Amino acid sequence: MCVDEKLWRPAVAADQIGESPTVPTVVALLAAGAAARPDAELFRFDDESWSYRRIDEQTSRLAHRLIEVDGVAPGDRVAIMLPNVVQWPVVWLAVLKAGAVAVPINSAYRAADLGFVLRDSGALLVLTDAGHVELVRDTVAADVGLSGVGIVDVADDASDRFSTTAPDVAVDAQTLANLQYTSGTTGFPKACMLTHDYWVRIAWTCAGATGLGPDDVLLTAQPFSYMDPQWNTVLALTTGAPLVVLPRFSASGFMADVRRHRVTFFYVLGSMPTLLFKQPPSDDDRDNDLRMVLCSAIPTALHGALEQRWGAPWREVYGMTESGIDLISPFDDLTAVGGGSIGHPVPSKRVDVVGPDGAAVADGEPGELVVSGRPMMLGYWNRPEETERTLRDGWLHTGDVVVRDAGGAIRLVGRIKDMVRRGGENIASVEVEAALERDDVIVASAVVAVPDDVFGEEVKAFIQLADAVVADRATAEAIVARVRGQLARFKVPRYIEFVTDLPRTPSERVAKSVLKERTTAMPGTTYDMAPQIASSTGESGHNELVRWEVIRNVGVITLNRPDKLNALSVAMRLRLAALIREHGTGERLRGIVLTGAGRAFSAGEDLAAPPTDFDGLRRTFESFHDITRAIVDTRVPVIAAVNGIAVGGASEITLCCDARIGTSNTVYYQPENARGLTISNATSLLLTRLVRNHAMRMVLASPRIDADAAVRIGLVDELVEPRELVAHAIDLIHAWTPDGNTTALHLALLRPTSEEIERAFAREDAAADESWHSGALAAGIEGFWRTKDGRINEAGVNK
Template sequence: MRWELDWLDNRARLSPEKDAIIDEKTNQAWTFKEVNERAKSVASWLLSQGVRKGDRVALLSPNDISYFDLLFACGKMGAILVPLNWRLSQHEISEILQDCTPVLIGIHQQFETIYEQLTNVGPNSFLIRAENHLEISSYPISNSFTEDIIETDPLAMIYTGGTTGKPKGVVLSHQSILWNAMNTIISWSLTAEDVTVNYLPMFHTGGINALSIPVLMIGGTVVIGDQFTGQKAVESINRHRCTIILLVPTMYHLLIQTDDFQGSDFPTMKIFLSGAAPCPLQIYEAFQKKGLAFKEGYGLTEAGPNNFYISPEDARIKRGSVGKPMLFNSIKLVKPDGREAKNNEVGELLIKGKHAFSFYWNNEQATSETLMEGWIHTGDLAKRDEEGFYFIVGRKKDMIITGGENVYPLEIEQWLAEHPDIDEVAVLGLPDKKWGEIVTAFIVLKDSSTVGEEELRPYCEHKLGRYKIPKRFIFLEELPKTHVGKIDKKKLKEMSTII
């Protein structure tokens, strides 16, 4: 293996006794030296089980040290880690396993009830229990890591959420993961003093690549978060003296409503980051009132996921902006006719850089439709202001065309979310014979609120053009969410047919 690819081995040499990983639930800590030794032991064990370069090793587990053990082990001996979304049905997981054909699958004891059913799909399996995993992570280290591994070799394969169709296996090379981390460290000015607690699921790129790998690479500390609650997050941030954290908007929505958030001044925190979906402006307000630095970013499994940087000072002024392209990636906005969008024009967001994914597993057509001449066509719409700051407008597929007018749901969602009686909102277009599509708002009200369409329609008229005002308001007790906390608009569209 080329020495520069095994950065963990080098980090263990530079910071051997520094705490690298801490388990929030048990408070057990592992130094960089210990993490590196565990990875070498697990790699040796994988080789003893017949795993070879290019083979897939799947993992079904809640957030756990086993993710790092297997990712770093695969990196040392050339295998490909496939983390599985445990929130999927057994049928969906089986379909993914049939697609990626792993030679081995690790299943955490928490999912022991489906252990036998999943083993029937083909791969050999091992159950991750505390005592059993301890044996694997202390397996005698061999000197047989002799495969010639290069930057473009695959290291991980992360399946997309599948809210728009069948999940696709996004193949990430050593190069893409390495360059995303280096780009993040340099562009965001991460240091060895940084500490983060990770509540994002580690089967998702946000849980592994957004902050965990960059923080570890620079010599900082990652706390593996257990199940998220706002109260627990505040306690953990302060107990571990965290400096930076990434949460999704739905998590922040819960966090800012807790008494613990209101009662803490978060003395060690440098910045709160939001990702995965556009952030409601009232969350900005909550942090600004407390004098806390808050900003949001943008990414996707196929690119990074980190692509932009904005300073906390600019984030206060340019609310909703994800900032400017980071140091080692390029961005362009393209109109439907192929020309580049001018300032304040909306175009599809295209991304290019060494952090880009390699291809979709077993899916040449999807690869060719997404990756063209090195540019990732994200399917997201964005605009850039005169000062070069980018704003995400929404998904290309979510844009509503009503009576010939283009409507971007995010603008309406942001305004409705500011209403004091609204807890959550999602806007999408539903088929209509007259208008083509009608703007439809799905609303969750705050407790005890009785506000209705009669009050919300004139409220919208204060800010929105007539064609943007929802023609239909649907009130729900809660909005369906995807496995990473995004509002599931596909599910909402399905629900609308029976409401």
């Protein structure tokens, strides 16, 4: 049947939204539905239908079991840790029938998060499944504070023998229903105390605003532990429409499920609309029964295109876990399309826009959105101080920065705590993210503040690219060039880091604290866009220490610490080896060029911070060894473009490369013997292969070898003009790697074998051990600092 042929019967008239719901509790809604339409479909999981009668009877049995077996009393907290299976709403409704308080737990939590929620909530019992029961048992057993917590596997709850009549437990509108933990985008989450009235009013308001009724089909794909599937459940109970529950959100399959289940309404939020829109268009896009979509954070630039593509109106709804629904854009308000409005207050709410002093700001001026009315949380569980900070004089302080226009429409600007404060300018991350995500090559982005010595904070963007888009400097530059036309110059991201995904909360918001932790533990390549920004702003900045970019299908690695002659810390060496290993497989790139910034290729080990213990010494040597292994094991040519001085360990790195191209500024210096420092990185093997009888003089006499001498003895293959250095190296790689070539085989034949390299490493490690334990190495470092000349003094480094 086509959508137009149905007679839509709204469950709640639009003019009733401001009134109190006719049924005051969630359990009463279920009872009323079971009495009025026992065989009607309430839920659909994996194409299995669950009727009102079936859900009502099963939840009553489980409620009796909770009371009679587990000793659950009104007000007790009962945790639910399940994926999106029908047992989730069954357990939730059973807990509410028992008069208890549900504590939803994200099924992706591990021991630390799980333990925190169980301790904080004081949960008496956890209902879970076979996939999580071991984790729950281990977490409970490991914490003496959780010793009394019971555990029930829902597959074996033994509830069949109990009555199908609901237990006689008093539940009213103000009975506490949930401790709903916030998503926790910053720090530990807080539990919002939510009553039955809270859930019923959200559903009542949504039903009235949308006109949904029993002829509709609802769909949800978020985890049930988050509040959206829960209020969707109450919306289904309110309207009589069945709720289709997907196991998870999948951008590639979501709209196919909408068509298959003949869905007429769904709610999405966060990145979900963008991810849906960036799926390849299909001839089936408008072949659906959709009547309307509610969404939070509709991308302004995509709003009209979303409606056009799927043939249904998308409208913004604003709310928080603390307050339910606060604002909504009417479906007959066409001015909301693409206007960035998050709506007008619903009839049961009042809103205001205030400054830091709490006074209302003028229309058109940014300020914090504050909300009062119903529904509203009772407060934060066990956090009276947090409650007082958030709920003041009957007003909820949302922490969201908004602007209200003369017509009363509200536009979201950003979060108070999600701002970049750069040189006195306040930059809303959400504004920069919105500008970035208008770019077709970007799937999603997250903008954060990073410290800066000059401006206090700078703008950094983590970007998830569309498939087949190369994550390199050229792409970063193109993105910044495009976004510069949309944003004020001080808002343009200074730093770009590409990521394969962005960690998210169950509500699909980016977990920025998790993102920062992840990149701290496993730093990726950060592109400093200061040169681009400087072209229009006159500003300058510092590039990353190991810079990666792709030019003409060749990876170029630049050691970029010119104030230290590019001296290599252990972290830089590990990053260098990782880049070579990652991109040296031959699957994507033709080769790798290694060069330096400023007047130095590199000064090797940073002797301003030498190893202070034997373990540190071994890490130092091993990190140099790893660079050699990485280069020798690649299946593509690796060329050293030696732009200036290459000292000690850095000159040794160039020996591993398949060619060394220099300029007139190229200088090699092996100071080991003259300074009493031990050589490393297989110089004993590689140097003799290259320069034969010159190797002894280079090491024992420690001369400085200028560019002409380096060419004469074979240490450098050729000299070119400095401005042509990297381009010539790239040309050479292209010449060595014609299509259909056998370069990888030739490299394996021409390079030293891994066995030879490892034998050299073993000899050098033994020499390093002896040098350390004899005190010769420490004496050598001290001698180096006493005798360094002016140039080395400026660098403060050597090897």
